[in-house]
Amino acid sequence: MADSAFATDDVMRAQISLWQRELGSVRRLADNTIEAYARDLDQFLAFLCTHTGGPVSLVTLADLRAADIRAFMARRRTESLGSRSLARVLSALKSFFRFLEREGVLATEALNIIRTPRLARTLPKALTVVEARGTITTTAAIEERPWIAARDMAVLSLCYGAGLRIAEALAVTRSDLEGTALRVTGKGGKIRLVPLIDTVRRAIDVYLELCPFKLWPEEPLFRGLRGGVLSPRLVQLRVAQLRGALGLPPSATPHALRHSFATHLLSRGGDLRAIQELLGHASLSTTQIYTAVDTERLLDSYRKAHPRG
Structure with a gap:
């Protein structure tokens, strides 16, 4: 899968940088979470580059369809990614698109159609x-x-x-x-x-x-x-x-x-x-x-x- 640094333009990279800064300074997410979110978005943009046949821009994201996201999730599933990790991937993508919408950059309904993968409910095992x-x-x-x-x-x-x-x-x-x-x-x-x-x-x-x-x-x-x-x-x-x-x-x-x-x-x-x-x-x-x-x-x-x- 190509590196998203070569799959996006300067405007897109600037927005990604602003989003990551917000995750840390405003939402105060843990460093490990921010790194995981950034990695998930990176993989999605690299996939889109191959999927659409060219560099990913804000116009590409504005034209995004639910089928494009499902194709990406299906690809990640074939790479043995479990439901919990897929749920985190979807959370990362939604976070980025919500940021773009708040900033007035773009809005899309594609992600709202995608359901979060069903997770097995595991109960903590307490000691007596x-x-x-x-x-x-x-x-x-x-x-x-x-x-x-x-x-x-x-x-x-x-x-x-x-x-x-x-x-x-x-x-x-x-x-x-x-x-x-x-x-x-x-x-x-x-x-x-x-x-x-x-x-x-x-x-x-x-x-x-x-x-x-x-x-x-x-x-x-x-x-x-x-x-x-x-x-x-x-x-x-x-x-x-x-x-x-x-x-x-x-x-x-x-x-x-x-x-x-x-x-x-x-x-x-x-x-x-x-x-x-x-x-x-x-x-x-x-x-x-x-x-x-x-x-x-x-x-x-x-x-x-x-x-x-």
Whole structure:
């Protein structure tokens, strides 16, 4: 497939640059998302160049038909792209065309006719309360170095006790700790405040007392063996060790602790909107998946316990 840099004119490339800038500065999407969107658009424009037999201009896009987009999606499907990735491709294209419409550059109805590929609904697999706690406390039993055991317990405590993503936990600095609250930088650089329960705060304090390295206020708290910033891979390997020690399923990962945080809050009457804020979800629909998780758990208990289950 040709490179879209050779498939478009200067005017088109300028619009693409402005669109990418908006994704970062206005919509504040994560860098990885912006790169994926740009790559998807690049592949679409390169396809159009071959499909229409010439460089793609704004006039080409204005004349776009739904059949052209379907042809591109079909091509990507033959390249073994799954439904979830195809949905992201369509989202990227719609984002670019909405930008062009807002800027008064062009408008087209072609994309509105295309349906998003149906996605298989996958529910997060939460640990039980006992399993989640065991994942944290067993760390001390399998790690001989006290400061490393304390470090890993603090990181996992943030995932389960505060609902942080692993990347968010590893980015925490001293200056983010504000007494009983924690300032978290989430996806797209969005800031949220998360309450720190006593057990999580104590886990962090124990680590800070034992850590052999100087920790400056604006630098990440959690360090590797030689003092560098702790890698997510090391946390994943630690949880893999804990799975073996506790006999947990492969679904028991650092991110499963975050799922467990949300599921356990909801099962104890937590407000869905509050859980959305704690998790840093932009949309309530993302958080609502946990209502299905909790319902499934209740149904499973019912089937096992009811005399006629």
